[in-house]
Amino acid sequence: MNTLSYVLLCMLARKSCTGYELKQYMELFWQAHHSQIYTVLGKMEAEGYVQFEADPDTTKKIYSLTDKGVQAVSDWVLEDTPEPISRDxxxxxxxxxxxxxxxxxxxxxxxxxxxxxxxxxxxxxxxxxxxxxxxxxxxxxxxxxxxxxxxxxxxxxxxxxxxxxxxxxxxxxxxxxxxxx
Missing domain, CATH: 1.10.287 (Helix Hairpins)
Structure with missing residues (x-):
């Protein structure tokens, strides 16, 4: 999995979210386009890290972590964190x-x-x-x-x-x- 995958898993560890909400929360520390987020969510859903429920009132999907996703986050936070990339x-x-x-x-x-x-x-x-x-x-x-x-x-x-x-x-x-x- 790439770093964006882990970032999304971390966001979902806090609470279930739509892709749009994930983008909003991530903007505090990470830049990603909606297309990237939805592509990664689709891959992680196929691999069993996340699941989604369709919101009955809208066409939105609400994503949440599976047990496999929780384990992936737990393992990832223990890894060494690389030097931040800075472009200014x-x-x-x-x-x-x-x-x-x-x-x-x-x-x-x-x-x-x-x-x-x-x-x-x-x-x-x-x-x-x-x-x-x-x-x-x-x-x-x-x-x-x-x-x-x-x-x-x-x-x-x-x-x-x-x-x-x-x-x-x-x-x-x-x-x-x-x-x-």
Missing amino acids: EFLAKIYVIALMDKNTVVQLFNDRRRHYKKRATINKPKLAELEILQKDPTRKEEWRNSFGRYLIVKRRDDLCTQELEWCDWAEDLYHSSFDKI
């Missing part, structure tokens, strides 16, 4: 900042800030919703099932804050270093 076009551009004029530099940093501010506005309500679960003693099981998601959303929110701070620092350093040249 912005950083490639910043690498050649010395070739840019001041307006281009300012625009790059402003674009980056806009991106992370937008991402932060998406993360904040999710984080607040999950923190309500954390504080509600009547929803302990729901909190337990959402704990991994909370950790990821919190990390994403922290990364947005750090990236915005870094942009301010880097742009200030650029201006203090090169505005007088």
Whole structure:
């Protein structure tokens, strides 16, 4: 199985989902197209890792793990995790900042800030919703099932804050270093 297969199994370990819901949840840490997700789900269903029920109200399939899928996730989480793959076009551009004029530099940093501010506005309500679960003693099981998601959303929110701070620092350093040249 490929890594996307294991990621989907992990999502389903939390709760049964449609393919659309899986894509939504995965966007916190993994990028995949709907076509990839449905192709992998079909293969995993054929191999006995997942099963589905047709939603009687819609034409959607709701996927869940089989015992074989649970075992596959349990085995996979014990394997060594490889170094994360990082591809950031912005950083490639910043690498050649010395070739840019001041307006281009300012625009790059402003674009980056806009991106992370937008991402932060998406993360904040999710984080607040999950923190309500954390504080509600009547929803302990729901909190337990959402704990991994909370950790990821919190990390994403922290990364947005750090990236915005870094942009301010880097742009200030650029201006203090090169505005007088």
